[in-house]
Amino acid sequence: MSMSTPLPEARLLEMVFPDHTNHLGTLFGGQALAWMDKAAFIVASRHARRIVVTARSEEVNFRVPVREGQLVELVARIVSTGRSSMQVEVEMTAEDPLTGDRRVCTTGRFVMIALDSNGSPTPVPPLPEA
Template identity: 40%
Template sequence: MSQETSHNLPPKRMRESRAIKASIVLPPDTNNHNTMFGGKVMSYIDDIAAISAMRHCRQRVVTASTDSVDFMHPIRLGDSICLESFVTWTHKTSMEVFVKVTAEDLMTGNRAICATSFLTFVALDPDNRPILVPPVYPESEEEKFLHETASERAKVRHDRRSQSRELAEKFVLKRSWEAL
């Protein structure tokens, strides 16, 4: 909890940022395989993660990155989709949020974890400048695991962002327009 001394905000429990959202999968939510559109799931993930981030810092937030969305099981027409999210780690102005997506066959009661994701949000002040966020601390075993492994994910994010910047420099906007 070294962050507490770095910016004097009291730490918060991870569970204070927990958010849960459930919905039934209807025909407009599905593709030609009668499974939920991946983009729709991704939209739900970003939405619930933003709620958790705002609950944690009580500020407006912006999505800084989505590490990954790993789809493991299809979500079928008529299933219930349930998303659960909470802040797992914080830095000065940023927060890592974990999202778990579960589907339930409402006729049989069978459930499966369908996707997991980590996103990073930055808290913003009224002038849209990054603002300090409170530290977070874990209590449950699940929370402790996610908190303890967060610094590894942060390093991967940092390295990936550097690679993305290098790639962007190679493909300047001017060159893209020349191809048209």
């Protein structure tokens, strides 16, 4: 019996502390982007087994605010590959640690590029067959 291979994925958990928030007590957008980029970097590095850099972030949607004291879970998945590029979708979910209430708060797409030892774009493996 054959099972389909899941898309390459990375999961990270972060806690929202006061130094991550603005004057309203909600997560800075720049901090959310930094965590999302970190998740994209990890999944792309693992897939390519190369040095990777961010080429582009796009379609970032801030849906609901994330409050101080909440947990955030980031799930990054490679959804397609090019010759040296990887499209990574990242979903960030906020969770109230006391009630367990979870909501998708931010989504985005990142393009990561694999580099060789000279800093030039280098081929990446294709995604596994489904």
